[in-house]
Amino acid sequence: MRSSRGVSSELFLWIFSAIAGALLFLFFIIWSMNHTSTSTTVENIEFARSFEQQLSALSTSNELSKTLTFPKDISLHIACGYFLTGRAREPTSLFVFSPESIIEQQYTLIGKPWYFPFYVDTFYYLIPKQSVVVAYYEPSAASYATSLDVPSTYPLNLLPFSAYSLTSLKRELQGYSSTTLVFFGNAPEISSLLQALRPLPVTVLTVDLQQSLLTYYPEDKTYPFFGEASLLGAFIGKDQYVCQHQRSLEKFRLLATLYQQKTALLQQKLGPGSSCQQYLSQGGSLLTTLSAPLDPERLRATVTSLTAVNEDLLRHDCPTIY
């Protein structure tokens, strides 16, 4: 017969082992979870930073494109001024136009410099391989649309409006995972067009070249655009357009301040007797105007005047503003 003391000590042994084992088990589970989380975060940060590096490398040349294949296990969200992965949030000063979420497929990355009228920055377009932009132009917009300086890898299909028919459009859009329909000038009735193209994911926008405005449908929201690079960004980055447009204008104003200071220095350097003074003075005051927020109409007019002043400087063998 076992003594009562022996039974209780054996029981204690079991209880102690169970508690100690459970605590150890819990510790290792928590440790391994933290370790996995740290590793994932590190991978995510590495991914976001290498993605930004790939974009930055493209900014050194004027127009380049490359194909990017995104890994299956990481999804990237391109927000305004940020690259977000599951566990990392990397700030970026780059202007990227793309679908909001980048997941597991091949993308074409294109860089195009934005001049307004001086070089402001490079705009990046990240376009899914299975997407297309079909643009129809009216006769009045033909010269603008056909002379667009579109990078060769940008999937733009330009057609005259006379070639528009719902049947041929449906046939053309088959096989694409996302589509943007652009109408330079008047568009057909949008709600029935969207209805007819359902369930295809289609973004429709119209471009008013007279006022340099673009309108997204079915939201019916209108925004200004400044130049081709901005327009090409609007075609593929509906979600980012408003924000990137604002950020790019902020950068533009910052550069206008810099050019204004450069002009003032050039004026001091050349001295009051220089024949270049009057053009530089004009340029300086235009740049002062441009360094503050302006309505689109006044902004365009001032930029046109600045271009003229810069050309005058060039014609008179003076140092140019930009």
Place this chain on the structure above:
Amino acid sequence: MTARPSTKAQVQLSETFLVLFIVIILLFLGIFFYSKFFIQSLQTRANTLSEQDSTVFLSRVSSLAELRCSDKPCLDTSKFLPFQTLVQQRLTLYTPIFGNQKITVQELYPVPSSDAVCTKYLYLQTSYPGSCSQWILYEQKPSVVTSTQKTSTIVSLYYPEKDIYTLGRLTLEVYH
């Protein structure tokens, strides 16, 4: 009669404690060494990333709209002094982009007659661009610097005042 203590149970209990203690020590040693190697590998990855960053950043600086010529692959020297002013005015904007580093440009060819750092005073001299040959475009130094990583590239420098091009070196010193 007094009950004798069960020595067998006591020995068993001590054995269990000992085994458990040794197992825990071994496990913790394992975790300690694993974590040490893991942190080391993280540091190596961070250094590699930082090296890649500075190389890419160097090419990015040379293509910054604030510094480059508008339509040619060169740096516009007449933007350097306004850029210094702009950075001082907009520190909150530029510090997160540039971080702790020093960005300098030095003229190399033709061999400059002066090694002076360009200021507004030297810029306005009639002898300019001969009056100076270096620009400190940006500098943000942390209070404690453990190491410095230096990368540089050759750039073309444009002087719009004289409409001439020279050869220079753009240097990036990253403070760690």
